[in-house]
Amino acid sequence: MTRHAVVLGAGIAGLAAATTLAARHDRVTVVDRDTAPTGPTARDGVPQGRHIHLLVPGGLQRLESLLPDIADDLAAAGAGIIPAPEWRFHMGGGRVAARDPSLRITGATRPLLEQVVRDRVRALERVDLLQGWSARDLVTTDDRATVTGVRLQSEADPAQERHLDADLVVDATGRGSAAPRWLADLGYTPPTEERLSVGVHYTTRLFDRDPADLGGARNVLVDIPPGQRRGGVALAVEGDRWLVTLMGMLGERPPADLEGFAAYAGSLWVDDLHRIVDGATPVSEPARHAFPAFAWNRYDRLDRMPGSFAVLGDAVCSFDPRFGQGMAVGIAEAIALGEVLDAHGPATVGPRLAEASLPVVQDAWDLSSGAVLAHPEVEGPRPLAWKATTAYLQHVLPVAHRDPEVADALIRVIGLVDRPQALMHPRTMWRVLSGSLGRDAAPSAAA
Numbered sequence: 001m002t003r004h005a006v007v008l009g010a011g012i013a014g015l016a017a018a019t020t021l022a023a024r025h026d027r028v029t030v031v032d033r034d035t036a037p038t039g040p041t042a043r044d045g046v047p048q049g050r051h052i053h054l055l056v057p058g059g060l061q062r063l064e065s066l067l068p069d070i071a072d073d074l075a076a077a078g079a080g081i082i083p084a085p086e087w088r089f090h091m092g093g094g095r096v097a098a099r100d101p102s103l104r105i106t107g108a109t110r111p112l113l114e115q116v117v118r119d120r121v122r123a124l125e126r127v128d129l130l131q132g133w134s135a136r137d138l139v140t141t142d143d144r145a146t147v148t149g150v151r152l153q154s155e156a157d158p159a160q161e162r163h164l165d166a167d168l169v170v171d172a173t174g175r176g177s178a179a180p181r182w183l184a185d186l187g188y189t190p191p192t193e194e195r196l197s198v199g200v201h202y203t204t205r206l207f208d209r210d211p212a213d214l215g216g217a218r219n220v221l222v223d224i225p226p227g228q229r230r231g232g233v234a235l236a237v238e239g240d241r242w243l244v245t246l247m248g249m250l251g252e253r254p255p256a257d258l259e260g261f262a263a264y265a266g267s268l269w270v271d272d273l274h275r276i277v278d279g280a281t282p283v284s285e286p287a288r289h290a291f292p293a294f295a296w297n298r299y300d301r302l303d304r305m306p307g308s309f310a311v312l313g314d315a316v317c318s319f320d321p322r323f324g325q326g327m328a329v330g331i332a333e334a335i336a337l338g339e340v341l342d343a344h345g346p347a348t349v350g351p352r353l354a355e356a357s358l359p360v361v362q363d364a365w366d367l368s369s370g371a372v373l374a375h376p377e378v379e380g381p382r383p384l385a386w387k388a389t390t391a392y393l394q395h396v397l398p399v400a401h402r403d404p405e406v407a408d409a410l411i412r413v414i415g416l417v418d419r420p421q422a423l424m425h426p427r428t429m430w431r432v433l434s435g436s437l438g439r440d441a442a443p444s445a446a447a
């Protein structure tokens with residue numbers, strides 16, 4: 001008997017999980033309903049893939065720990081690895097002065113990013129990719145206590161079914177995961193779902209890029225300030241192109257026609273995106289995407305799950321995409337999966353993984369939902385802790401526009417490198433306090 005793990009879903013979280021499992025199982029089969037394109041083109045199973053997908057610094061760092069030298073592979077495939085000094089990050093009424101070059105993001109389209117990661121994972125000796133098959137149901141022992149496999153259905157011929165035996169099944173099928181239904185069908189309580197409605201809409205186009213644009217900057221973020229509904233991001237991607245995503249929230253929809261797109265970019269509180277788009281040559285059709293709400297399946301609150309079954313990635317929690325957290329959180333969960341299996345084996349992997357990954361999911365949720373709740377029109381709970389954090393951030397942001405040390409500390413938190421409490425480090429608090437009082441870089445702190 002060999003030990004066989006099955007990962008459902010070959011998105012970023014599934015590929016990261018397969019990497020973790022390949023170091024611990026004799027065989028790993030990654031199942032996806034899509035058949036991956038041979039080149040870096042968008043695919044149906046990941047409709048969000050036509051829009052900006054960057055790995056924040058904490059995501060890239062974690063991916064490199066799973067797949068050493070992946071940044072080199074990405075660069076060799078034409079992607080950028082973009083350090084903080086090349087960003088123009090506009091939030092809180094100014095430009096964040098980050099300068100630490102070790103804070104890096106990816107500059108690639110999602111199809112290229114996924115292709116490079118997929119190629120690395122497929123090259124692992126123990127990993128097979130089974131494409132064109134959709135997960136239908138879990139198979140369990142008679143007492144339903146342990147998952148022993150999964151039933152699949154062919155995408156090409158729905159009458160065709162097959163069954164894979166497995167010692168471990170990991171669900172990484174994304175936001176549409178059927179795991180809550182599978183658990184209910186097996187007699188388990190499904191997770192409750194926490195939601196936060198944001199009504200976000202994306203419109204994205206590719207444009208030719210002149211490397212001299214915006215002084216050579218390769219990433220621009222124009223955040224949506226409270227009281228407004230419009231923002232956007234531009235990312236320099238492979239092939240000397242700008243991937244420009246315009247965003248609206250609370251139902252605001254950026255237009256798709258070129259003239260309307262440019263006018264929308266021109267209506268933002270900073271004109272960087274308009275400078276890129278105005279008069280530039282589009283090299284793609286527009287793509288649109290609606291993201292109605294954050295959704296968190298609270299597996300961490302379940303008392304019971306069948307053994308040898310775990311869930312990760314967007315199947316657990318999908319965050320407002322404007323904050324670029326989803327892939328990084330999925331990768332962090334994949335790393336936690338390995339730690340849980342090493343410490344406890346597969347029998348209790350589901351609840352233990354939910355518990356082990358709770359800090360990173362909670363941090364990402366608090367950061368992005370916290371920012372969204374600063375918009376008074378958004379409906380949701382605003383507990384005392386949120387009020388205190390929001391009040392502190394109102395001091396951090398203006399100082400981060402002038403003080404690179406505070407800016408780097410802020411980016412490390414937003415980029416999921418450090419936990420939010422790092423912003424409460426006495427040195428950072430001192431700089432924030434003295435900066436707020438108009439005494440930037442107080443002598444004792446600058447030493």
Ligand SMILES: Cc1cc2nc3c(=O)[nH]c(=O)nc-3n(C[C@H](O)[C@H](O)[C@H](O)COP(=O)(O)OP(=O)(O)OC[C@H]3O[C@@H](n4cnc5c(N)ncnc54)[C@H](O)[C@@H]3O)c2cc1C
Nearest residue numbers: 009011012013033045048053054135174313314321326327
């Ligand atoms: C518009 C938009 C922009 C975003 N931008 C960013 C960003 O900049 N940075 C970032 O980190 N995150 C971003 N995200 C979030 C990111 O897309 C997700 O968090 C991330 O892709 C989650 O990965 P996943 O592997 O869990 O799910 P997915 O990437 O959705 O992959 C799920 C996979 O499962 C497969 N699948 C689905 N059902 C089945 C089934 N029944 N059987 C077999 N296979 C199945 C699908 O084909 C797919 O391959 C964005 C999201 C949106 C909507």
